[in-house]
Amino acid sequence: MPPRTFDLAVVGAGICGLAHALAAARRGKRVVVVDRDRQANGASVRNFGFITVTGQQAGECWRRARRSRDVWAEVAEAAGIAVVQRGLLMIARRAEARAVLEQFLATDMGAECRLVEPADIGTYGKGLRSESFAGALYSPHEIRVESREAIPRLAAWLTERHEVTFRRETVVHAAAPPRLETSSGTIEAGAVVVCPGDDFHTLHADRIAAYGLTRCKLHMMRLSPSPFDERLPAIMSDLGMIRYLGYSELPAAKALARRLEAEQGEHIANGVHLIVVRGADNSLVVGDSHHYAATPDPFAPTVVDDLILDEFAHVFAHGAPPVVERWTGTYASAKDRLALVDKPSDALRIVIVTSGTGASTSFALAEEVVADLFG
Ligand SMILES: Cc1cc2nc3c(=O)[nH]c(=O)nc-3n(C[C@H](O)[C@H](O)[C@H](O)COP(=O)(O)OP(=O)(O)OC[C@H]3O[C@@H](n4cnc5c(N)ncnc54)[C@H](O)[C@@H]3O)c2cc1C
Incomplete structure (x- = not known):
């Protein structure tokens, strides 16, 4: 009882x-x-x-x-x-993104992380457009x-x-x-x-109410099981470096933000960045986007998913496997x-x-x- x-x-x-x-x-x-x-x-x-x-x-x-x-x-x-899944590979597609990673590695938070040269990215797993990257950061801390x-x-x-x-x-x-x-x-x-x-x-x-909160809606997808190399850690890329505060508050992030605004303005307007993680069945969970409202609408326009998949295509050498699930989620958000x-x-x-x-x-x-x- x-x-x-x-x-x-x-x-x-x-x-x-x-x-x-x-x-x-x-x-x-x-x-x-x-x-x-x-x-x-x-x-x-x-x-x-x-x-x-x-x-x-x-x-x-x-x-x-x-x-x-x-x-x-x-x-x-x-x-x-x-x-x-374990670890994170933060891909720098641009020189400006690599500069952010180099600054990050010089902070206390970077102590157990390491810079990976494009030629060595393949040792973390195959399937990435390594030759087109400026580098990457490997972090051992993450679990999924x-x-x-x-x-x-x-x-x-x-x-x-x-x-x-x-x-x-x-x-x-x-x-x-x-x-x-x-x-x-x-x-x-x-x-x-x-x-x-x-x-x-x-x-x-x-x-x-005194905290002035709002809500954030995110788009998420699951891609059908694919030949995703099982060694690959979670994957993120340049757009994540202007959203995650551990990178975006570094001085070098300003130049990256300027370049991304010029080259990926639509992604930024929809709060899109790339996170790719793997399921036990080798399906991939891919996201996401950020739209803010007191009551987010229930609609999930495919144009937003396409922006996420566009960034996927710049990072992965093979095309995105078919989408087998789509969903949205919301969380509480504060400015301060x-x-x-x-x-x-x-x-x-x-x-x-x-x-x-x-x-x-x-x-x-x-x-x-x-x-x-x-x-
Ligand atoms: C799409 C998406 C991706 C995300 N990715 C990540 C990630 O990769 N890593 C990360 O760290 N975070 C991530 N987050 C954020 C993370 O999921 C949230 O911060 C976290 O789940 C919030 O947990 P919670 O328990 O506060 O809220 P919820 O999971 O929303 O739980 C709140 C619960 O309270 C209950 N409840 C509320 N009021 C009442 C009431 N009066 N009576 C009874 N029950 C009540 C609700 O029914 C609900 O079950 C993501 C969020 C989303 C939406």
Whole structure:
């Protein structure tokens, strides 16, 4: 029988909520997680499952990503979650992009990464247009999980290993510890963490409104299993260097941005950059784009997908395999921060990752929040 009262109630069973459940359960707390959906359906299962360290903003975000990657590795092994890919090859198609990578390598964050000359790119795997590149950066830090399998497995393991209780298909209408008012009755908990993803209106709308958040819609595709070289790490390219703050905040990124605006203006207008990761079946998950709105429309114009595939064609020597799945996802976005932790009272926190970094940083963020809540 699950306990009737809990030390911690978590609203939201995406990666942010599950990370808080793990951090509290590791401290021996009795935890309940409440979600309106029967199974995870938000950003946490729509993403690349790409736990990215290199390229995250210097400082707090990069530190959180390093720690979260380590927690992912521990949890994946314990819970039986497959790590389907490791490492990142950041391709520089242009000299200006190589200059960004060289500057990055001179920072502390570049310490375990290395510059790869075009002639050596083939040692990381075949199938890239290596001869046309100016170079690449290899990062050993990244791991990739298949989120649509990993998130349900993580939730099941939290119950099996840590006795975390889940209440699914349950909407939380009010969250004020020691009580949660839900669509299926009251839950008692000493502390509450609200991890609502990009739902800014159901709980504590006034507090969340103060942060001026918006939402970002992304296009994603899966390409049919292909002769993608199994040695290849995750692939990104020049457009990613003006989106990922760990590169874009370097002085050399200014010249790259000017050149990309001149040569790939339509990509930039649609927030397109290239991430290619591999599935266990050798299918490729390819994205993405960024369109911002309070309520993003549900439409996914093919012209945006074509821009993503255009960049794919500049990086891969073989044509893109057929698209077998398309979907969009949304996440919370803020102009001035990558994540927020709001403290309405001693026992209540609202935690929102306000950038596309939640898979990469939530475990560390949750450890900080839980340490602050429970001492
Ligand atoms: C297409 C795409 C690609 C991405 N790629 C990456 C990537 O490669 N690497 C990376 O690090 N990040 C990536 N991200 C970002 C990352 O996925 C998000 O930052 C992260 O998943 C957010 O997790 P979350 O738990 O906060 O939100 P969600 O996963 O949206 O979960 C929130 C949950 O809260 C529930 N909920 C909300 N309000 C209530 C309520 N009142 N009552 C009950 N339930 C409620 C919802 O039902 C939902 O299940 C990507 C995002 C997208 C969309």
